[in-house]
Structures are given as structure tokens and as C-alpha cells.
Amino acid sequence: NAGVTQTPKFQVLKTGQSMTLQCAQDMNHEYMSWYRQDPGMGLRLIHYSVGAGITDQGEVPNGYNVSRSTTEDFPLRLLSAAPSQTSVYFCASSYSRGRAHSYEQYFGPGTRLTVT
């Protein structure tokens, strides 16, 4: 298993540009989520999904869109990049309710985004 993969590893955007951060997992996990981590801070939840076709907002959803058309993929879209979105973005997946005790989230390696 490749686990959770994220692309790209690094990205530089200009203010106002849009882009999509890719996330994929091959563990057949129902639950997937996106976090951002600013320097010296813990992770903050952006959006999450409990299964294909179902998404919901986390703690800091503004400026981001998500969709979940398949179990494997959960892309994060930045609509109009702003310097405040400079951060490291982590995608994670786990089993969901009713399937198993979802104690372990598997994290991807992260995407380091800089907005100038």
C-alpha cells in the first residue's frame, strides 16, 4: 500500500491564483480530511468527508472547496489564493463510524504552499 499520497510537495502561487492540492489513499478508508499547519502551531481542520459524495466544513473552511467523487480521492481547491493561506497542508484518512474504532488517522507527507 502507498498509504496517503499528496501532490505537489511544494507550490508557490501568486495572490489571486487558484489551484488544487491532490490527495489519494489506497486503504479503502471512508473518512478523509484536510488540515493546515502554520509555523509553530498545531493542525487545524479545514474540511472533511465521511464518504464519497459527503463533505463538511471543519474549523477553518473559508477560501477552500472540496469534493469527494470517489473513495480514494479528496482534492482541496484554493479558489483565490491569499498570503494568509501560506501554510503546510496535510491530508489524512481513517476508518469511519461503524467500521472500526477510528483511533488511527494516517497522514500524508504534506504540501508546502507559499502565496506571494
Add this chain to the structure above:
Amino acid sequence: DAKTTQPPSMDCAEGRAANLPCNHSTISGNEYVYWYRQIHSQGPQYIIHGLKNNETNEMASLIITEDRKSSTLILPHATLRDTAVYYCIVRVPYGQNFVFGPGTRLSVLP
């Protein structure tokens, strides 16, 4: 989910036990204690979890006080590779989201 309090940083000598405390005085009866760590800039990694009994696995031991208001993660023989930020999280077992605070930055010194 209950909030947790951890010291911002700790040092430990290589080869010695690292004891990382966590306070969760408002924990509910059905909330578990989870520990994750984040090495350098990698994604967080699961370490261990428990409800009220002490737990041990190949990575660490988790000691939860009888009143469940605090816990301690123990790395029995810390190595330089254990230098990381350690996060203590409490949540219900089937909750979807983990809330990561600032954690404890553990530095293992040679």
C-alpha cells in the same frame, strides 16, 4: 471533545525514559486519550491510545490516572529519532475529527 494542556517543551537525555504529561481535567466518561507525534515537518504519526487502563505497545506506554484527569506518555529508552512534537488528544472513539493543540516539543539530547 475535551481540551488538553501540555508543557510546550521538554528535554530528555538519550537512552533515558521520556515522560510526557498531559492534563485533561474535563474529560468525559466515553472519551479516549490519544497520542500522536510529528517528526520535523512530516505528517503526524499515531503512537498509542487508551480509555482508563494503562496501555503499552512497541513504541510507548500510556499511564492514565485513576480519575482520568491526566495521563503520561512514556518513551522507555529515548533516542535522537524520538525528537518530535507530541500531541495529546481526547475524543470519543467514533468521533471523526482530531483536534491538535500546540503539543510538547521533545528534544532528545546526546
